[in-house]
Amino acid sequence: MGEPRRIVIVGTGLAGATAAGALRDKGYTGEVLMLGQEAHRPYELPALSKGILLGQTDEPDWVHDEDTYARRDIELRLSTVVSEIRLAAHEVVSEDGTHHPFDRLLLATGSQPRRPVMTGVHLDGLHLLRTLDDARALRAELDAGRRVVIVGAGWIGCEVAAAARRNGCEVTVVEPMPLPLYRILGDTIAEVFHDLHAEEGVTWKLGVGVFGFTGDEAGRVTGVSLDDGSELPSDVTVVAVGAAPRVELAHAAGLELAGAVSGGGLDVDECLRTSAPDVYAAGDIAAHAHPRYGHRVRVEHWATAKDQGAHVAGNLLGGAEPYTASPYFFSDQYDLGLEFRGIADPMADELVVRGDLRAREFIAFWVRGDEVRGALNVNMWDDGDALSALVDGDIRVDRTKLADGDLASLVG
Ligand SMILES: Cc1cc2nc3c(=O)[nH]c(=O)nc-3n(C[C@H](O)[C@H](O)[C@H](O)COP(=O)(O)OP(=O)(O)OC[C@H]3O[C@@H](n4cnc5c(N)ncnc54)[C@H](O)[C@@H]3O)c2cc1C
Structure with missing residues (x-):
């Protein structure tokens, strides 16, 4: 070639x-x-x-x-x-x-962004977030005191909630799962994000789905109807249900x-x-x-x-080099910063925690057999290279050292 x-x-x-x-x-x-x-x-x-x-x-x-x-x-x-x-x-x-x-x-x-098939999803004023113009339009509406309802508690829903709270909005997040980020992080770690947002003043509506969106006579969205028959009035409505x-x-x-x-x-x-x-x-x-x-x-x-x-x-240009890097992700919400490396299945993999969940300074490892499949560091920044090596390499895992030992010694 x-x-x-x-x-x-x-x-x-x-x-x-x-x-x-x-x-x-x-x-x-x-x-x-x-x-x-x-x-x-x-x-x-x-x-x-x-x-x-x-x-x-x-x-x-x-x-x-x-x-x-x-x-x-x-x-x-x-x-x-x-x-x-x-x-x-x-x-x-x-x-x-x-x-x-x-x-x-x-x-x-x-x-x-996915636009769910449900009543009212095409009403004016409903926000999805993907482009610079989307972000500027949403920012223009996040004034203090406004009622913001966010549908979906994945990464983007959580980040929008954090920004809206910092702007002084009243924020409610609706999510059919029992906790935010539940499928990505599993219950123990998802609980950390639940508590963080609750302490920052977010109202959670968990374990309940969205039935549709309601609007005024001008065709502008004014609220979110839930599967349990209740309705949340909103000044700003954001749909963040994945892409x-x-x-x-x-x-x-x-x-x-x-x-x-x-x-x-x-x-x-x-x-x-x-x-x-x-x-x-x-x-x-x-x-x-x-x-x-x-x-x-x-x-x-x-x-x-x-x-x-x-x-x-x-x-x-004619090469045939395999792409081998493991996934890496970061997020910031309020004063919490995190990095996630690898691919884990929190429903099946064993969770090993190093550090302090309550202080929100920890590393969570998801372990399968004797391998680390995923690592999440929250407000701890010194072990990035070791975490990458653990997630990428064929390294046998000593769970005690993961939880409380010298990580560098594990990766040689
Ligand atoms: C709001 C937001 C926040 C994010 N924050 C983080 C984060 O904190 N950390 C993280 O790791 N990841 C984050 N991500 C994810 C990350 O940004 C994306 O994975 C990454 O940008 C994907 O890049 P891409 O080039 O594949 O796609 P895109 O950035 O989506 O670019 C694709 C481009 O193709 C154009 N296009 C599509 N179809 C056509 C067509 N037919 N003709 C011409 N043009 C076309 C689109 O208009 C678009 O400009 C975030 C994503 C979003 C939406």
Whole structure:
């Protein structure tokens, strides 16, 4: 496989923009064309549910400086939706009818927030959070004293709740599970987040589903009706019930998709190649045959988008290097900061805790057999390298040392 003359990247998010920069870092001198639906140049999403909602900044972290694209000869076409991939012709077509030929294609179309099918879900004023414009619109409504109802207590729901409380809003979070982040962290650790938000003044409505949304005569959302027949009046309503990979284009082109059970997304092999020659994928859409886990892994995290974007550049240029990094995630809520490494099943794996849950300074390990599958450090920052080594390596686990010993000695 020789070096391509023209590489097209669909999606101007973190994965796509990192890949474009990495192509130039590797000395690639051919054409690089980025096509993206967004009107803004590529930016990172984490600040959207943190600094921007808190009013600390109006700007996200931009992936590259504004002048980088011209300076590095990366053609960036914003506000451009790609509507078709023609595999046989080796081209994509944008909605304005323009044909864009490629030698290699990178699909980095990310995810979009799920909009549940229920009454009132299309009422005006209902907030979903994915883009910079979404975050700015939500921020503009988070004035002190307003009643904010958030549907969904995953990471984004929890971060929005924290920001809204810090802005002085009255916040209620509705979640059908018994605790926030329950499926991700299991009951013992989820309890920590429950208590944190409760102490900060969030009202939890747990173990109850949402029936629909109510509106006024002008068609604006004014409340959330729950499965138990009650209704929560709201001035600001946010739906944060997860995201779905944007695979419509790939699906229409006949590329192989991963099954819903394994998290959906676009099937890619160890090297991030799709089922079609010359077509690759990275970031939120990529359901990757992960060599460490022996099954497909699709990760909706910042680090994966960035690392896969950088990694896939080498393979777009003819390399065949497997992508092997374990997932890594971070979150900030009030004064709590955390990092999560690996893939754990808190319903099945054994939990080992080091530190103090009540003080919210601890590391939680999820252990399967004699391996650490996942590690969550909360307000403890000194052992990152050891945690990565434990999650990545074939290291036999001594549970006593995990709980209370020298972690560095475990990883050699
Ligand atoms: C509010 C928020 C906060 C987050 N905070 C954290 C965090 O704290 N820590 C963490 O680890 N992760 C966080 N994440 C997740 C992380 O940011 C994402 O996993 C990452 O940005 C995914 O990057 P991506 O490039 O794959 O997709 P995206 O960033 O979604 O980019 C995909 C781009 O493709 C474009 N696109 C899609 N279809 C087309 C088309 N047909 N034509 C043209 N363009 C198209 C989209 O408009 C979009 O710009 C957060 C996500 C959100 C939404």
